[in-house]
Amino acid sequence: MKKLSSFIVICTFGLTVFMVLLIYLIVSLGYENVVVHQAEKNAKTMADVTYNALYQVMRKGWSRQDVAGFLDGSRKILRDTRINVVIYQSESLATRYGRLYDMPPDTHVRTVFENGMISTVRNGGIIRHIYPLIASSECLACHTGTRSGEVLGVIDSRIDIGAELKETREKLMVFLAVLALIPLLASLFLARYFSRRVARGISDLHARIEGVNRLSDLTQLCTVDMQFGFNEFKAMFDEMNKVISRLRTFAIDKDVLEFEVKLLERFIITSEVVKDWKAHVNNILVEINSIMETYFFFSLFMIDEESYDLEVFWRNTPAEQTKLHFEGIIRQKLAGNQRLAHLPAVNIIHNVALPLSALPLLKAEDIELQTKSLFLESPHIGGIVGIGVVSDLGDKSARSLVIESILATLLNVVGSVKAVYRYTKELEFYATxxxxxxxxxxxxxxxxxxxxxxxxxxxxxxxxxxxxxxxxxxxxxxxxxxxxxxxxxxxxxxxxxxxxxxxxxxxxxxxxxxxxxxxxxxxxxxxxxxxxxxxxxxxxxxxxxxxxxxxxxxxxxxxxxxxxxxxxxxxxxxxxxxxxxxxxxxxxxxxxxSEEDLTEVYRMIGEKNILIMESIEEKLIVPYFQPILNMTSGRVEAHEVLMRINLPGGVMRAEEFVGIAESMGVISRMDHILMEKVFSKVSSDGYDGLLFINISPKALILNEFIPNVRKLTKEYGIDPAKVVFEITERETVKNMTLLERFVMDLKLENYKFAIDDFGAGFSSYQYLKRFPVDFLKVDGEFVRGMAGTGSLDTAIVKSIATLAHGLGIMTVGEYVENEEVLRAVGEVGLSYAQGYHIGLPSPELVVQ
Missing domain, CATH: 3.30.70.270 (Reverse transcriptase/Diguanylate cyclase domain)
Known part of the structure; x- marks a missing residue:
């Protein structure tokens, strides 16, 4: 920002320079025009005089020597002047009588010879008047062989005005430069004078503004008559007073704003709400008391159409008389509310945040005067209907307004705390x-x-x-x-x-x-x-x-x-x-x-042990593929790979041998055979959809698992981004650190990761926090339960779908066994559907 004094000086300097240049330009051009015009007249006069003198000489019959002597005399007279006269002969006269001058004619002279017309030209600082000598009938007596009207010569009268113009310009520039000092010096004086006058007023105003620390100080600022020395500045200050007066009508003190901010900071909902919502609200009350003294607050909840709870949160243990005073006042307030007047009996529940100390005895009139309350037309989140705060603010009306303004926020916080607590407990319950x-x-x-x-x-x-x-x-x-x-x-x-x-x-x-x-x-x-x-x-x-x-x-x-x-x-x-x-x-x-039963079962287990080893040696393990439907496109775009053992009498399902294979420690070898056959099948069929492959927790401790998978995908030309490895929570939650390293290694190789049976265990959410999950396969029991009246299952699945969508994770609904469940899967927003209604497991891939 520029100073006002500097601005005045700069503007004056610029204007002075501009005026000097303008005056110089106007005067210079004007003077030059006058000088040029006068020089043209003088050149013409000189040419006329020379012509008349020459004409008289020629009439007397002078010889060439006489004419040359006359002209030499004329040149001597003009030698020390700015005037010069040159006479040019025509070619015919020069041939006949010889040239008077050796100077050859230039373009202008030749032009006059050709057209016989008078010409005035300017060459730089020289003004030339070129006059043709045209033969008349008198001339023919001496100049035989010449016809009338022929141009016999040209008089070139020249006047040099360059030196005069240069000298005049220099004198004018010096004069104007001296003259320009006057406004510049005047501007410096005025700027200093003006700056000092204004600075005194501004300094006084600054000191008074620095003294404004609260709203009431604005009154002092408005009533001060500042002296700037200029009416314009006084008018500006008067307008500022009007703005300040208006500002006082709606401005809020800084300490009041800080008071409100500190209160709102105490309303943050933390993870403690999951443990006990009442304890969390008690903590809020204690936090509020660090800002202002608050004896208690209460909240009214609708439990059902015929039941209401009034939760009272006391800072300290209240006296029985205080409780009775409060209960009487709150019942009066409810009776005075048009909507709440006809409520059935309200169950009043008292809670104490700091029970080891007693609350001061409160009179009924104190409670009534210090209570700020808000009641709603209909229940909000958590069933909350109303809220009230009882605090001692003395005569601080501004803070009282703040309390009233944050009641709606406090109501939402308390209602949300209770709702989060209830929903979390329900989710925890139904997750197990x-x-x-x-x-x-x-x-x-x-x-x-x-x-x-x-x-x-x-x-x-x-x-x-x-x-x-x-x-x-x-x-x-x-x-x-x-x-x-x-x-x-x-x-x-x-x-x-x-x-x-x-x-x-x-x-x-x-x-x-x-x-x-x-x-x-x-x-x-x-x-x-x-x-x-x-x-x-x-x-x-x-x-x-x-x-x-x-x-x-x-x-x-x-x-x-x-x-x-x-x-x-x-x-x-x-x-x-x-x-x-x-x-x-x-x-x-x-x-x-019985003993026979035990023998038979162990015999069956032994037979399965042998069968499993034979399936590995002879590679009897075969993949089955269950199609997975994209709910948006309506196309089968993925398959889950299921392990089977191909036997002469039929196909053995995974649940019949996986547990035994894991106990034998050979499940990883079976996984390797399965993936090799899967990738071979995918490569030969040209399938480019997603492949969901279940991996055993045993793979977590095998360092060669990922190198083997990398080798197989490279060998069969499989895009790693098309391979999704599934892991269930139940078998891996105890190895979270090991699993975390395993998943990160998978992601580095560009493979995708899915959590199977998500929602079945409460700690499933740990996966979302720690791992880069690509897919959530929602537990089939919840998905299947959405059919019919499964409103709770629908709510759980919908919450999982919403959570996954917010995190950019795709979802798969399992156990889709009929059209009703498929329709429900689409309504809650799951990305994919899988189940017998979509397709049974088959040794063939569905290629679309």
Missing amino acids: RDPLTNLFNQRVFWEMLNNEVDRAARHEYKFALLYLDIDNFKAVNDTYGHAFGDSILQHVSEIMKTSLRQGDMAAHYGSDEFAIILPESDEKQAYLVASRIIQGLQDGVVTAPDGVVLRITVSIGISMLPAHAKTAKELFMMADNMRSKAKYSGKNQVVCP
């Missing part, structure tokens, strides 16, 4: 539970079974596993529909719950199958529990939609650890075999393994 029966799901069952096996080994006790399924369930389901089938499952689960001991763990394993872990139990106790379940089902009846009374029965298999198995998988396999034996023996009964 089957939403239909509220029993543990299959994922949690395996975690509990493995934990129980470890604990039993450490403490050297035995426990039992019951595995059961409902007899003839498929027939009932097909006859009366899935809704009635779901009610049967719920009925069985309720009978199971009433039959179990405290500490027993029941799970809905899948479809019509249930599993029960009985810690620290022997075979007799397990048999008693199983018998109670069968008896409970016999005592109860279920009425079908058509009125038919059904008696539900189950077949139960029992296995004991360590008597019947050493590992969780062996224990489960034994119970499953006993369940099958109960089915084949007539159903509705309990079967425990």
Whole structure:
């Protein structure tokens, strides 16, 4: 920014220079025009005089010598002047009488010889008047052979004005330069004078502005009459006073703004809300008290149409009298609210943030005067209907306005805290539970079974596993529909719950199958529990939609650890075999393994061990491909690779041998054979879609896994970006660091990574935080549950889809077994769909 004094000086200097140049230009050009005009007149006069003198000489009959003498005399007279006269002869006269001058004629002279016309020209600083000597009848007497009108000569009269013009310009420039000093000196004086006058006023104004620290100080600034010495500046200051006066009507003190900011900073929702929403709100109250003294605040929640809770959060323990005062006042406020006046009885719940100290005794009038409240027309997030704050602000009306302004924010924060807490607890519950029966799901069952096996080994006790399924369930389901089938499952689960001991763990394993872990139990106790379940089902009846009374029965298999198995998988396999034996023996009964059963099962396991080794040696492992549908394009754009063993009597599914292969330590060799056959098939068929390949957790500890995969993809020309490796949470969550390194190595090679059965375990979200995930395969139990009235499953799947979309992750819905589920998958926004409705696993790829 320029100073005002500098601006005046610069402007004056520029204007002076401009005027000097303008005056110089005008005067110089004017003077030059006058001089040139006068020189032209003088040159013409000189030419006329020379012509007349020469004419008189010629009339007297002078000889050539006489004429030459006359001309020499004329030149001597003009020698010291700026005038010069040159006479040129025509070629005919020069030939006849000889040349008077040796100077040859230039272009201008030759032109006059040719046209016989007078010419005035300017060559630089020389003015020339060129006059033709034309032969008249008198001339013909002496100049024989000449005709009348012929140009006999030319008089070139010249006047040099260059030196005069140069001298005049120099004198003019010196004069104007001296003259320009006057306005420049005057501008310096005026600038200094003006600057000092204004600076005094500005300095005074600056000092007064520096003294403005709060809104009330603006009044002092407005009433001051500043003296700038100029009316224009006074008018500007008067306008500034008007702006300040208007500003005071809506401005807020800085300390009030800081007060509001500090309050809002206390409203941040942290992860602590997941633990206990009331504790979090108590912390907010304590934080607010670091800014202002707040005795308590309250929030009103709608629980249902007929039930309301009023949560009161006290800073310290209140006296009973204070509680009674508050409850009376709040009931009056509710009665005075048009919408809330007809509420049913409100349940008032008191919470204390700092219970070790007592709250000052508050009178009813104090509470009423210091209460700021806000009630809504309808419940907002978390069911919150209203909120109020009771604080001691004294006479600070501005802060009181701040409290009123943030009530809506506080209401949303408290409502959100409660909603987040409730939703998190529901999500945590249904991530581990089957939403239909509220029993543990299959994922949690395996975690509990493995934990129980470890604990039993450490403490050297035995426990039992019951595995059961409902007899003839498929027939009932097909006859009366899935809704009635779901009610049967719920009925069985309720009978199971009433039959179990405290500490027993029941799970809905899948479809019509249930599993029960009985810690620290022997075979007799397990048999008693199983018998109670069968008896409970016999005592109860279920009425079908058509009125038919059904008696539900189950077949139960029992296995004991360590008597019947050493590992969780062996224990489960034994119970499953006993369940099958109960089915084949007539159903509705309990079967425990005999010595013959144990021998048979171990024989089967031994046979499978041999079969697995033969499948590796003879490469009997074959890939099956299940198509995956892109929900946007409606095309099959991916396949999941499933492992099978090709036997003479049929194909063995993965669930029949994978557990045994893992315990044998050969699963990685089987994975290698499978991938080699998959890549060979893909290469020969020209398939360019995505390939989802399940990898065993054993691959995490094999350093050669990724080099082998890299070698195979290079050998068969497979794009790594088309290969998606799936890992499930249950088997890898304990090796998170190892898994993290493994996934990073995969991504460096440009392979993609998917989490299988996402949502089945609460810690699935750890994957999203730590790994660069490309796909989430939503647990099929949730996807399948979206059919019919599965509103909870739909909400869970939709939340997963929304989360994945926000993170740029694609989603796959598993267990899509009918058109209804497929439609639900599209409605919640999943990217892909997979299941029997899309296509059964096949040895052939679907190439589109």
